[in-house]
Amino acid sequence: MVIVRNEKKNRTEEISFSGTVQELLHRLAINPETVLVVRNNEVLVEDETISKDDVIEILSVISGG
Amino acid sequence: MLCGKCSNKAVITLQHGSLCKIHFINYFEEKVFKTINKYQMIERNDHLCIATSGGKDSLTVLYLTKKYLEKYLMHVPLQALAVDEGIENYRERTLVDLKKFCNDHDVKLTIVSFKETFDKTLDEAYPIINKDLSKKPCNICGVWRRYLLNKHAAGLKATKVVTGHNLDDEAQAIMMNIFKANTSLAGRLGPMSREQEQGVFVQRVKPLYFCTDKEVRLYALLKGFQVDFAECPYSTSGYRHHIQEMLNEFEQKYKGTKQGIINSFLALLPLLEQQDKGQMVGKCKNCGEPANKETCNACVMAQQVSV
Numbered sequence: 001m002v003i004v005r006n007e008k009k010n011r012t013e014e015i016s017f018s019g020t021v022q023e024l025l026h027r028l029a030i031n032p033e034t035v036l037v038v039r040n041n042e043v044l045v046e047d048e049t050i051s052k053d054d055v056i057e058i059l060s061v062i063s064g065g
Numbered sequence: 066m067l068c069g070k071c072s073n074k075a076v077i078t079l080q081h082g083s084l085c086k087i088h089f090i091n092y093f094e095e096k097v098f099k100t101i102n103k104y105q106m107i108e109r110n111d112h113l114c115i116a117t118s119g120g121k122d123s124l125t126v127l128y129l130t131k132k133y134l135e136k137y138l139m140h141v142p143l144q145a146l147a148v149d150e151g152i153e154n155y156r157e158r159t160l161v162d163l164k165k166f167c168n169d170h171d172v173k174l175t176i177v178s179f180k181e182t183f184d185k186t187l188d189e190a191y192p193i194i195n196k197d198l199s200k201k202p203c204n205i206c207g208v209w210r211r212y213l214l215n216k217h218a219a220g221l222k223a224t225k226v227v228t229g230h231n232l233d234d235e236a237q238a239i240m241m242n243i244f245k246a247n248t249s250l251a252g253r254l255g256p257m258s259r260e261q262e263q264g265v266f267v268q269r270v271k272p273l274y275f276c277t278d279k280e281v282r283l284y285a286l287l288k289g290f291q292v293d294f295a296e297c298p299y300s301t302s303g304y305r306h307h308i309q310e311m312l313n314e315f316e317q318k319y320k321g322t323k324q325g326i327i328n329s330f331l332a333l334l335p336l337l338e339q340q341d342k343g344q345m346v347g348k349c350k351n352c353g354e355p356a357n358k359e360t361c362n363a364c365v366m367a368q369q370v371s372v
């Protein structure tokens with residue numbers, strides 16, 4: 001299971017997933033233009049692979065104002 | 066994916082290639098400094114007021130303006146100004162980050178508020194003004210924020226107001242003005258406010274003009290700035306929000322869309338300015354701040370809530 005924390009929604013969920021960052025965002029219906037994806041304090045680009053047991057943070061790049 | 070300039074791991078993929086942490090930071094800082102130099106945004110006799118909120122854009126522009134002054138050995142006074150609109154569970158959170166940032170970076174911070182100026186927070190004023198003038202919260206907030214920033218920047222003897230407006234903000238504003246056929250307002254956009262507005266407005270400059278939301282958030286993250294996501298409860302009700310979503314969808318499908326809007330706009334800006342030439346901004350008979358009519362919009366709204 002991959003643990004995904006969504007900063008904007010202030011929600012953490014566990015999902016069964018393996019694939020690239022791009023595929024994860026597609027599955028979560030998130031536009032890649034609007035977020036940064038972080039694992040262990042490292043920013044991931046879209047072709048990087050996410051494995052089971054990874055803890056992923058999805059940070060919004062859009063200011064809330 | 067690896068950095069196009071070295072063999073380190075990439076942190077971002079841009080149109081011209083991928084960059085690692087170090088090369089992205091260098092690229093980003095160079096882009097901001099080139100923008101400042103190209104448009105001569107900062108001069109040695111300036112007194113700078115940085116318009117801040119505690120979000121990623123204002124912390125980044127504050128940090129980089131200070132770094133620019135140090136790099137070019139410019140002894141230009143710099144201070145930060147923030148507006149507390151009085152939006153529950155929102156602004157107080159970003160102001161905590163801002164106070165800490167200014168303290169850590171030895172920058173004097175002045176905070177002014179809607180409540181102390183207009184006797185109402187935005188939360189209190191919105192239902193009253195909306196009922197009588199059909200104004201959305203973003204309309205009220207925009208007018209009062211601009212009013213307070215200009216008034217207090219002038220009061221602090223600032224010669225320039227430095228804002229954190231970035232490429233996304235500007236592309237949205239351009240499209241909003243096009244969709245609403247506000248060519249006169251469109252002519253007031255651009256990296257710097259126009260000369261003819263000086264004397265009534267403190268000149269506004271935008272060093273992050275060519276930086277996207279994504280680049281700014283990445284820079285703030287890599288530099289370790291404390292930026293928690295805080296969403297204004299009114300933000301999704303505004304026209305801008307719909308334009309923002311549309312542009313991000315376009316950008317995902319057609320890379321370079323936002324930059325294309327900016328480039329086209331900059332090519333047209335001299336024509337828009339020419340069209341608007343001679344239309345000087347007047348002064349409000351009530352407060353003396355800039356106004357297109359006898360009484361400025363800030364005063365009209367303030368009168369509405371004081372009845």
